[in-house]
Amino acid sequence: DGLYYFTVAGFERGRHTPNPQNPGKLPACNKATVHIKISANEGETELRHNLFLHSSTEGMLSAFFAAIGQKKKGEPLRMNWNAIIGKAGVCKVGTRQYNGNNYNEVKSMLYPEDVDYAKV
Secondary structure (H helix, E strand, C coil), X not given: CEEEEEEEEEEEEEEECCECCECCCCCCEEEEXXXXXXXXXXXXXXXXXXXXXXXHHHHHHXXXXXXXXXXXXXXXXXXXXXXXXXXXXXXXXXXXXXXXXXXXXXXXXXXXXXXXXXXC
């Protein structure tokens, strides 16, 4: 767990379809799966980060575009997907357990002005 610099390596568009047995809070909607490359002392890894294109997740979308320098606090969200590859920012990475295995996952994206660079 911790804060890491990341670079956007790529993304693909997709569709989120809720599980009928366990629908959760999010309805069916479009999504972008962003491939994030993280370099750390332990080496380099690539994580996939789902961004759901729904009004209830606008805060997460705003944080992503702010982290890569395409949005400032208080500005309306404009998503220029064609300009995200190669952009860099800082994210918080944590671990998640699934089927007995631990996986790294992006917990949050940070606005540049909120980053304590001594901790990255």
